[in-house]
Amino acid sequence: MPDNNPNISIPVNEWVDLYTLTGITVGEVLYIENTGTCDVYLAIQAAQPDKDHNSYNIIKRDDDIRLTNVSGDGGAWAFCNAEKGELSISTNANEGFLPALKILLNDGFGNPIDSLKGAIDVHPADVHNIPVNDLFHRHTNISTTLRTATVSGDIQLDVDDTTGFSIGDLVHLGATNEYVEPRHPIITDIPDINTLVLDGPVHNIFAIGETVNKAIANMASLDGTLQNPVRYRYFVGSSRVEHITRILIAMTHTSAGADDLFGGIPPLTNGVHFQANVSGQYGSFTNWKTNGDIKLDMYDVDYSVKSGPGDFGTNGRGSFNRIGVVLRLDSTNQDFIEMLIQDTVVGTGLTDLRVKVQGHVEGA
Numbered sequence: 001m002p003d004n005n006p007n008i009s010i011p012v013n014e015w016v017d018l019y020t021l022t023g024i025t026v027g028e029v030l031y032i033e034n035t036g037t038c039d040v041y042l043a044i045q046a047a048q049p050d051k052d053h054n055s056y057n058i059i060k061r062d063d064d065i066r067l068t069n070v071s072g073d074g075g076a077w078a079f080c081n082a083e084k085g086e087l088s089i090s091t092n093a094n095e096g097f098l099p100a101l102k103i104l105l106n107d108g109f110g111n112p113i114d115s116l117k118g119a120i121d122v123h124p125a126d127v128h129n130i131p132v133n134d135l136f137h138r139h140t141n142i143s144t145t146l147r148t149a150t151v152s153g154d155i156q157l158d159v160d161d162t163t164g165f166s167i168g169d170l171v172h173l174g175a176t177n178e179y180v181e182p183r184h185p186i187i188t189d190i191p192d193i194n195t196l197v198l199d200g201p202v203h204n205i206f207a208i209g210e211t212v213n214k215a216i217a218n219m220a221s222l223d224g225t226l227q228n229p230v231r232y233r234y235f236v237g238s239s240r241v242e243h244i245t246r247i248l249i250a251m252t253h254t255s256a257g258a259d260d261l262f263g264g265i266p267p268l269t270n271g272v273h274f275q276a277n278v279s280g281q282y283g284s285f286t287n288w289k290t291n292g293d294i295k296l297d298m299y300d301v302d303y304s305v306k307s308g309p310g311d312f313g314t315n316g317r318g319s320f321n322r323i324g325v326v327l328r329l330d331s332t333n334q335d336f337i338e339m340l341i342q343d344t345v346v347g348t349g350l351t352d353l354r355v356k357v358q359g360h361v362e363g364a
Contacts, residue, residue, distance in 0.1 A: 007035050010078045010085035015049045018076040018089060028091050030076055033066045034059045036086030042067065046074035053079075059087075068093075128360035132242050134183050135217040136232040136339050136355045139176045140164075142214040147194065150206045157196045159212055165196060170215040173206050177334055178238045180204045184215055219272070219353040220251075220345050226270040229340035234357050236329035236336065241362040244320065244327040244337065247274075248356045249294065251314040254349040257303035259292040263314045263350045270342035272353075279333045326359065 008021050019026045034040055041056040043049050049056075056079070059067050069076055078087060142164035146157060150173075157171070170184040181204055189197035196212070216222070217232070224230035236242045251257075253264030262268050271287040286297050291314055295301045298318030306313050320326050329335040339355055 005088070005090050008087050008089055010036070010040055010080050010087060012080050012082070012084055013051065015043070015051070015053070015077045015079045017048065018078055018087075022089050024089070024091055026074065027072050029068055029071050031066050031068050031090045031093055032059060033088040034061055034063055034085070035088045036080075036084070037061055038080050038083045038085050040085045040087060041079040041081070043077045043079070044069055044073050044075065045077070049077055049079070051079075128243075128362075130361040131182075132237070132244065132357065132359040132361065134179065134234060134357060135170075136219070136234050136337075136357070137170060137172070137184060137215045137217045138230065138232050139172060140214045140216060144212050146206055146208055146210045146212060149208050149210075150202050150204070152201070152203050152205070154202045155198050155200065157198065157202075157212060159194055159196060162190050162193055162196060165190060165214055170217055171196065171198065172213040172215040173202070173204075174210055174238070176211075176213060176235075177336075178235050178331055180206075180238045182237075184217070217354050219339060219341050219355070220350045222341070223344040223346050224341040225344075226342045229273070229342045231338050231340055232355070233336045233338040235334070236331045237361070238331060240331055242329045242359055243362055244329060244357050244359040246317060246319045246321075246358040247298070248318075248358065249298070249314075249316045250352070250354050250356075251350065252306060252352040253312050253314070254310050254351065256305075256312050257291055257314040259295065260290055262288070262290055263353070264312050265345070265348045265350050268343045268345075273340040273342060274337075275340070276327060276329075276335070276337040278329070278335045328362070 005022070008018070010016060018024075018030060024030065032042065039061050040059050042059060043053060043056045057067060078085070144159040144161050144165075147160055148158035150157070165187060167187050167190060169187045171187060172179070172184060174180050181202060185198035185200055185202065187196050188199045191197065219230070219232055222230050251263040255264035257264050260267065268289040271289040271293070273284065273287045275282055275284040286293070288294050288297075291301060294316050298316040300318070301314065301316035304313040304315065305311070327337065329337070337357065345353070
């Protein structure tokens with residue numbers, strides 16, 4: 001970095017040529033900072049401006065930014081109308097001391113910036129526009145295949161056989177170790193042996209012969225043990241990387257919830273174990289045996305009375321960004337996160353337990 005140039009005095013009530021005062025070759029780019037106690041007027045033109053010249057820029061006396069002209073300007077002039085001014089002028093954008101900043105944005109000269117004079121906070125984050133919003137689920141051995149390829153907007157599937165499927169079931173299309181649709185559609189009607197009517201449109205193309213699998217999201221629907229847990233998973237979407245930023249949980253139960261219960265039932269013995277598999281390596285997050293355990297991870301946990309007598313709910317949400325991280329899942333590594341149901345919950349009064357992941361697609 002070059003040394004600082006001497007500051008230049010600007011007389012009162014007179015336009016002065018900055019190239020002449022500094023000895024800098026006419027046409028070179030000038031970087032100008034106001035180091036004096038009065039505002040300085042700046043003008044670009046070859047000839048000296050008149051005293052009442054009204055086409056100018058002002059570099060304020062209390063500004064801590066620099067102004068610059070462009071290469072090839074035929075002249076650069078400065079004027080003070082109150083008292084003598086003073087300017088620091090250089091031909092190098094990186095001359096002298098510079099702010100020690102930690103952010104990723106640059107100004108027009110290549111200098112890193114975080115905000116304009118502290119007016120706004122700038123966060124060095126991507127802007128994303130494709131959300132992730134899906135339930136932990138498991139796949140059953142009930143499946144069929146498509147007789148007709150899907151097109152975007154289809155609200156029903158033409159399949160070989162609907163045996164084993166029921167209204168209210170979730171549908172998983174394609175390979176079970178990834179997901180192409182942004183959510184799992186729910187079957188709302190089965191009018192014949194070849195038709196599954198869904199609760200919303202399918203937006204991606206699935207070819208003839210593609211697998212249609214029955215999926216289950218309600219974790220209260222099957223029993224598990226510590227030795228043989230029931231696994232509910234979320235796989236990253238096809239051919240992409242996802243940032244999981246939030247986990248949401250919703251339970252319904254026949255008794256009121258409390259911190260020392262799980263939903264409205266007695267505490268679990270082995271718990272609901274929450275873990276991830278990233279690049280083939282497992283890592284555990286937590287194990288929920290009571291609502292209090294869930295609160296320790298999420299904090300935002302509420303108990304509610306639902307639609308009728310004896311119908312209660314427990315709901316919670318936890319955001320990874322509150323601890324400064326996101327969970328990154330890469331489809332090329334077949335990354336996934338999962339919940340292990342390690343206790344018997346069917347028939348205990350826990351009628352529904354669903355957990356959803358939310359986030360965004362990396363770089364989109």
